[in-house]
Amino acid sequence: MLVTQLQKAQALKLPSQAAMLYRESSVQHFWDTNKSTLVDAWVEWEKKQESSFLLNGSLFDKRLREAVTQAWQDPSKELAVQDLLTEVAPDVYQFQLFNPTKLIELRTYLENAWNVKVPLRPPYGIALNRGGAMLDKRSEGYLAAPSFQAFYQEILDIYMRPISRLLFSEIIGFDSQTFGFSINYKPTTDNSLRPHTDASAVTLNVNLNLPGEEFTGSNMNFFDQSSGQMIPLKFTPGSAMLHRGSVVHSAQPIQSGERTNFVLWLFGDRGQIPLSNTERPTIPACERWTKTQSHTDNYAPF
Ligand SMILES: O=C(O)CCC(=O)C(=O)O
Ligand SMILES: [Fe+2]
Numbered sequence: 303m304l305v306t307q308l309q310k311a312q313a314l315k316l317p318s319q320a321a322m323l324y325r326e327s328s329v330q331h332f333w334d335t336n337k338s339t340l341v342d343a344w345v346e347w348e349k350k351q352e353s354s355f356l357l358n359g360s361l362f363d364k365r366l367r368e369a370v371t372q373a374w375q376d377p378s379k380e381l382a383v384q385d386l387l388t389e390v391a392p393d394v395y396q397f398q399l400f401n402p403t404k405l406i407e408l409r410t411y412l413e414n415a416w417n418v419k420v421p422l423r424p425p426y427g428i429a430l431n432r433g434g435a436m437l438d439k440r441s442e443g444y445l446a447a448p449s450f451q452a453f454y455q456e457i458l459d460i461y462m463r464p465i466s467r468l469l470f471s472e473i474i475g476f477d478s479q480t481f482g483f484s485i486n487y488k489p490t491t492d493n494s495l496r497p498h499t500d501a502s503a504v505t506l507n508v509n510l511n512l513p514g515e516e517f518t519g520s521n522m523n524f525f526d527q528s529s530g531q532m533i534p535l536k537f538t539p540g541s542a543m544l545h546r547g548s549v550v551h552s553a554q555p556i557q558s559g560e561r562t563n564f565v566l567w568l569f570g571d572r573g574q575i576p577l578s579n580t581e582r583p584t585i586p587a588c589e590r591w592t593k594t595q596s597h598t599d600n601y602a603p604f
Contacts, residue, residue, distance in 0.1 A: 517559030
């Protein structure tokens with residue numbers, strides 16, 4: 303009987319959580335050996351999906367989408383984008399990235415992807431082996447479904463990079479490469495994250511909770527160097543926090559409910575990030591709203 307790549311992928315036995323957490327060599331071997339089967343399986347899976355779960359531009363907040371579209375056409379209009387971003391802690395900005403009422407489409411898509419039982423690699427390496435999946439094609443066991451990949455790339459290339467350049471111009475030259483993963487906190491599993499910095503030039507953290515999908519606890523804390531205090535911030539559905547990777551941050555324990563987020567990084571070739579004391583240069587708007595020329599390398603931080 304002919305076995306499809308999807309069936310083959312579904313029959314694979316994922317290495318144990320412990321083996322993944324301790325990065326046993328068998329784990330690397332698992333992802334290396336099955337790489338093309340997994341990519342083929344995701345293509346096959348997506349072909350079978352209902353077209354109603356198409357991921358497209360309508361997922362983005364309407365005001366942001368319009369302002370960003372305008373800025374791509376005419377960079378001198380980028381102030382309309384800036385007006386939608388609020389500095390909530392030093393070098394930390396909050397804004398509405400996704401339309402909360404449309405998030406159900408993305409979540410349903412992701413739910414279907416989890417349920418199909420094609421192995422996905424969880425994001426080990428920061429602290430815990432948290433629920434979630436690698437999203438970037440440079441990562442083993444990533445969510446390789448083509449329409450998801452196009453959507454993921456749109457978030458990074460159309461929204462995240464120019465907005466990051468608008469707020470933190472010193473990252474230009476350190477923003478050619480991408481990285482991403484999803485995370486999920488529950489009181490009973492992974493529920494918090496100790497203070498750390500990210501190995502990124504800039505990090506976009508976006509909440510995917512649906513309206514009414516409440517949680518308590520799980521504030522993000524960002525360190526304010528001038529006061530020496532942590533500033534607590536709460537995610538609402540579809541809201542994003544964009545911060546320099548160098549800002550110390552943590553996630554407080556979740557008390558009830560669940561929190562699901564995408565965490566996306568930009569950094570330079572081979573993982574380079576700006577020196578911590580780099581000045582923020584003034585640059586013309588047209589240098590932000592431009593496609594990067596650089597090729598993608600395969601460097602993945604974890
Ligand atoms: O959303 C969060 O809890 C923050 C996650 C985070 O900082 C990280 O994964 O590096
Ligand atoms: Fe982080």
